[in-house]
Amino acid sequence: xxxxxxxxxxxxxxxxxxxxxxxxxxxxxxxxxxxxxxxxxxxxxxxxxxxxxxxxxxxxxxxxxxxxxxxxxxxxxxxxxxxxxxxxxxxxxxxxxxxxxxxxxxxxxxxxxxxxxxxxxxxxxxxxxxxxxxxxxxxxxxxxxxxxxxxxxxxxxxxxxxxxxxxxxxxxxxxxxx
Amino acid sequence: xxxxxxxxxxxxxxxxxxxxxxxxxxxxxxxxxxxxxxxxxxxxxxxxxxxxxxxxxxxxxxxxxxxxxxxxxxxxxxxxxxxxxxxxxxxxxxxxxxxxxxxxxxxxxxxxxxxxxxxxxxxxxxxxxxxxxxxxxxxxxxxxxxxxxxxxxxxxxxxxxxxxxxxxxxxxxxxxxx
Numbered sequence: 399x400x401x402x403x404x405x406x407x408x409x410x411x412x413x414x415x416x417x418x419x420x421x422x423x424x425x426x427x428x429x430x431x432x433x434x435x436x437x438x439x440x441x442x443x444x445x446x447x448x449x450x451x452x453x454x455x456x457x458x459x460x461x462x463x464x465x466x467x468x469x470x471x472x473x474x475x476x477x478x479x480x481x482x483x484x485x486x487x488x489x490x491x492x493x494x495x496x497x498x499x500x501x502x503x504x505x506x507x508x509x510x511x512x513x514x515x516x517x518x519x520x521x522x523x524x525x526x527x528x529x530x531x532x533x534x535x536x537x538x539x540x541x542x543x544x545x546x547x548x549x550x551x552x553x554x555x556x557x558x559x560x561x562x563x564x565x566x567x568x569x570x571x572x573x574x575x576x
Numbered sequence: 577x578x579x580x581x582x583x584x585x586x587x588x589x590x591x592x593x594x595x596x597x598x599x600x601x602x603x604x605x606x607x608x609x610x611x612x613x614x615x616x617x618x619x620x621x622x623x624x625x626x627x628x629x630x631x632x633x634x635x636x637x638x639x640x641x642x643x644x645x646x647x648x649x650x651x652x653x654x655x656x657x658x659x660x661x662x663x664x665x666x667x668x669x670x671x672x673x674x675x676x677x678x679x680x681x682x683x684x685x686x687x688x689x690x691x692x693x694x695x696x697x698x699x700x701x702x703x704x705x706x707x708x709x710x711x712x713x714x715x716x717x718x719x720x721x722x723x724x725x726x727x728x729x730x731x732x733x734x735x736x737x738x739x740x741x742x743x744x745x746x747x748x749x750x751x752x753x754x
Contacts, residue, residue: 399581403600403609406579406586416704418664419649422581431581434614435648437687470613471597475680475749476687486596497678497747502653509615509654526594567745569675571653 404429435507438548439479440467441515442556443492443522448533449556450522451540452487455529459545465512465552466490480513488531490522497567499552505574510548514556514565536560547572582607613685616726617657618645619693620734621670621700626711627734628700629718630665633707637723643690643730644668658691666709668700675745677730683752688726692734692743714738725750 399422402409407426414421414430422431442465443450451463466484470476477494484492492515501510522531534540536557544550551572559565577600580587585604592599592608600609620643621628629641644662648654655672662670670693679688700709712718714735722728729750737743 401579401581401584403577403579403581403587406584408584409581432647433650435650436612437615469610470687472611472613472685473682475682476678477680477747497745500654500675502655504651504653507650509648567675569655 399431399433402427402429403431433507435504435509437470437476438467438508438510439470439476439513440465440483440510441480441492441494441513442498442552443484443488443490443515443517445517445520445533448535449553450488450490450517450531450533452524452528453530454527454545455524456527461529462543462545463540463549464545465549467510467512467549476511477513480511480515484515485525487525487528488522489525490531491518492516493518496565498565499548499555499568499570501548501551501569502571503548504571510572512548512552547575577609577611580605580607581609611685613682613687615648615654616645616686616688617648617654617691618643618661618688619658619670619672619691620676620730621662621666621668621693621695623695623698623711626713627731628662628666628668628695628709628711630702630706631708632705632723633702634705639707640721640723641718641727642723643727645688645690645727654689655691658689658693662693663703665703665706666700667703668709669696670694671696674743676743677726677733677746677748679726679729679747680749681726682749688750690726690730725753 402424405427409422466487468483470479495514499512580602583605587600644665646661648657673692677690
């Protein structure tokens with residue numbers, strides 16, 4: 399950040415009075431421009447004993463498989479955002495259920511929130527951000543070709559819980575890769 | 577938003593190619609400036625059968641009681657943010673436990689996430705944003721003097737769960753006031 403988005407003057411990085419962290423503060427109008435983590439929301443779309451994955455048509459991780467998910471938008475609930483992303487990326491209509499996982503990715507200032515989702519009918523297709531969308535049984539999951547660790551973690555917990563017959567809520571941190 | 581925070585040129589509100597929503601796009605460097613919901617994190621600090629509330633020294637809701645909570649910062653987990661806010665507002669050290677409530681406030685583009693917290697010792701005091709901090713038994717809670725509906729909802733669910741002997745996870749929407 400170099401300029402004030404309100405008045406266009408240069409910003410200075412300094413600790414505002416009464417604050418504890420450096421912020422971008424406008425040198426003219428004194429507006430403080432806070433930057434905060436973004437939330438990524440998505441779901442595990444279920445149909446009978448299978449779940450729906452999308453193969454990414456965009457970077458990062460072009461060609462790898464993911465659960466439908468994306469940035470939460472202003473004006474929508476986390477569950478509504480998860481349903482919207484599923485419609486956009488997998489052309490599938492889901493009923494969003496319980497929150498299933500919550501991961502902190504502090505190195506990239508993101509929070510991932512994944513819900514369970516129930517496909518209302520087995521109809522889906524590749525949205526503009528997907529190359530291919532299909533249902534997978536547990537023994538078909540392409541574990542080595544998953545796009546993100548949040549997806550792998552969520553799917554591992556999901557199948558563990560399912561084999562146990564009860565679904566929990568899973569919170570954790572995804573550290574940077576070394 | 578009027579100006580590009582990268583290059584300082586005016587921004588235009590338009591739907592970028594491949595997008596579905598209007599965004600602030602720079603008229604010179606074409607940077608798209610997304611705006612997304614912010615997460616507020618806090619906790620229910622417990623000491624024996626009492627919980628800690630703070631009386632606000634700042635607007636909005638100056639003079640009313642709240643659970644310690646504030647905006648999640650870049651570079652911290654949701655639990656770490658909840659502990660930090662408790663230290664700042666109530667000068668209290670808590671061990672953050674399970675996530676307890678998750679509320680969508682879509683009219684103000686905020687997500688509230690409240691955890692259970694265990695006070696490590698009964699030591700606390702008013703931080704710079706608080707007038708007063710004290711422990712309350714259930715029958716002492718100032719229900720009519722709570723600062724935010726998220727706080728009232730969280731506390732109601734908390735005491736309901738406690739009386740039942742088991743704590744759940746509560747998700748919901750807080751609609752605009754009429």
